[in-house]
Amino acid sequence: MRNADLTFVDTPAEPARRLAKLRNGINHVAFSSDGLTVATADVHMNVSVTRGSEILYQRRFDALEDKVRPTQRVRCLLFGQRHQLYLAAADSIIAVDLEAGEEIWSYTAPRSFGFLVISPISLAVSSGGDVAAAFDNGSLAVWDGDGLMKSLWHHNDAPRMIAFSMDGQTLVGSDSFSLTSWDWQTRKQIFKIPMPARVYGMSVSQVAPIAATRTLHGIHLWDLETRQTLGALPVGFGLPLVAFSPKEPLLAFAERNAVMLADLNGKIVDRRSVQDCAVLSLAFSSDGQEIAVGCSDNQVRHWRLNDSNQ
Secondary structure (H helix, E strand, O other): OOEEEEEEEOOOOHHHOOOOOOOEEEEEEEEEEOOEEEEEEEOOOOOEEEOEEEEEEEEEEEOOOOOOHOOOOOOEEOOOOEEEEEEOOOEEEEEEEEEOEEEEEEEOOOEEEOOOOOOOOEEEOOOOOEEEEEOOEEEEEEEOOOEEEEEEOOOOOOOOEEEOOOOOOOEEEOOOOEEEEEEEOOOOOEEEOOOOOOOEEEEEOOOOOOEEHHHOOOOEEEEOOEEEEEEEEEEOOOOOOOOEEEOEEEEEEOOOOOOEEEEEOOOEEEEOOOOOOEEEEOOOOOOOOOOEEEOOOOOEEEEEEEEOOO
């Protein structure tokens, strides 16, 4: 594998905003499948979708019920196929058609005992367009892109983070204490790997059968076929952000004021500092050639990955 180089392209911002404290920090960022459209969500549940300088869609996803508001936030933001955007917001999963600029389907889990709010806590989208969600009551569900539910089950190892495997046939998740895989069509557990420390972040590669789990002090790489650890690398203080490139054997992760790129052997390829703000979210573009970083000053910073041999 060839090393990569990150070229910094900072989103223009006024000096005062660059030095601002946390206001509308960008805590979710996602790229569309063509890599040209970027969606962001801030800490106040404002969602914005842009293509270049053009705003395609904007909406604030506040919960209408007082019972939901104490825990409301956008917990996940992902693009699907055919111009669709999926959100886990407050107590619902919402699918938006960006061409029409309108909601096309949604799902709100029935209240437990008739009154306890059940919220989605993680989303995943497969290469085939299926959408999976994990809920805070221990249930998991899978829909097709049109909102038809294909599978629903409960499990004691209820994951707080989920991702599809690279073939889209299995779901991988972590309940913070183990790494678990399910065949989502039969709803059967495939394996369960105890974790050496509590997990706060997880990502699954789409180019190799590898998962990354992030603890407070390090990242562990796991072979999903042998179910053995491939190695570990230390990390500094910051949110537990970790993401695999969708096209290359590369892993991006963040510390409070920096973003690192590592290969699948755990070797750091590059490091870029983020000045005067904290890193709150990160995502690769669909072609793996760009990283977007959402920051606490309400700005999105971009890095281009250039082949150092060119």
